[in-house]
Amino acid sequence: MSIPQSSMLLSDFLRGRGRERLSLDDREILEAAVGEVKELKARSTLIEKGEPVHFSTYLIEGFMCRYMDDRDGDRQLVAVHVAGDFVDLHGYPLKRLDHDIATITACKVALVPHSRIDKIMEEKPTLAKQLWFSTLLDAAMHREWIFRLGRLEAVSRVGHFFCEIEAKLRAVGRSDGQSFHLPMTQSDLAEACGMTPVHLNRMLRELKERGLMSITARKVSIRDMAALRKLSEFDPSYLFVEGN
């Protein structure tokens, strides 16, 4: 008998994403590639821009983000990661990162040494292709963030961000489509949406007043998903999630 999924560390990897799933064989190989499981404190930096990396980080539980900062030290988030994301698999072909990676909440992560990914590249081309695929999902999200910042007005940018994170969380069973836990402060959200915290606050009020969604005590409640998606010009196809 095979090991039940729930007992595996990486059971959320590519979970809920359409297309070919990992074969049980590949999943076990990936599982075996894990070198170490670690707990990280909330609000701690995992990797700094430019430093050489020799392992990649898979996020088992918690929330992390990737960001770059400007001259004044103000952050621009370029990605928010949730359970099931291979946070910095980018670092494997790149060897060093162009941005910082930090936790938002306390996190449980699995560290995978790059030497073991080399082995997967050599011996398991289909698994390697899935790993590649997962990094390109990130790239697709990056593109959507470019679109969001470049073409949408503030309310829609905020709405779009919530639509994306909801879809990601739903894929890994952390959202029921109505509400979900999101431990980001308004400053975090502002850094993701490219606006000031003050203005973000006003946009949240606007979304609430329009009856679309609200957020209190780190809990997001979606009132009218269809309307929210419409306002935000959100089309989830770029996330490759099932049932969307």
Add this chain to the structure above:
Amino acid sequence: MSIPQSSMLLSDFLRGRGRERLSLDDREILEAAVGEVKELKARSTLIEKGEPVHFSTYLIEGFMCRYMDDRDGDRQLVAVHVAGDFVDLHGYPLKRLDHDIATITACKVALVPHSRIDKIMEEKPTLAKQLWFSTLLDAAMHREWIFRLGRLEAVSRVGHFFCEIEAKLRAVGRSDGQSFHLPMTQSDLAEACGMTPVHLNRMLRELKERGLMSITARKVSIRDMAALRKLSEFDPSYLFVEGN
């Protein structure tokens, strides 16, 4: 003796990028993977969002772009491609694209069937890793675009764009660091920088008046690269180009 580089179609692939170069062996294998060489008309659409793709496009000569459009049909460019770029290698693991791809100028491209990339994945892990690497360079550029749109003011956004394209062109021998050919209209540039053509025009004037750079008749002249980079908070390390 080996075939001289100049006679090869893909001689600009990853050219000027630091780190391991393609081995001659790998280069020949990649060359052999080309199925067809095609000429494309200026301002023509190559691939539309959502359609299944079975080959990827390598750009031999010319300028192409990737973009997404909003509800009103206004474009947001998410990438500009130059000679040496594997434009839509993303389509290989993803199988369909989340954006459109079009030419800016007339282009010469090499089409590589995905079946042949499958073969490379199976038999040539080091080459496969270089291909993966090249898609992650795109992702790194995406992140920089997010930063640009999210954190920089208009003049700097424009300057940053020119810094990036100059560095890319220099890597493949199409810029001497002083001036280069760039066949984009001001509307194209506005679509890349997330602003209106009118405002872009004013920002170009500003850059010129400050003695940083100018553009006329599709030719960009850099007057003071150091100052331009400083104004634009541009650090080329994310491009992995040599000598920067």
Add this chain to the structure above:
DNA sequence: CGATAATTTGATGTGGCTCAACCTACGTGG
């Protein structure tokens, strides 16, 4: 040489920023 696309300029409106204050929740130590 006329048609069309691209660039340039001016006038005016507004979305989002800045600055500053205040309020609320929560954790810590006395």
Add this chain to the structure above:
DNA sequence: CCACGTAGGTTGAGCCACATCAAATTATCG
């Protein structure tokens, strides 16, 4: 159990960067 410090959130007033609209000017090209 209260006092206080601190981080997060909320609100208001005024301003500026960029958008919008409209028109004129200059390339480009068949």
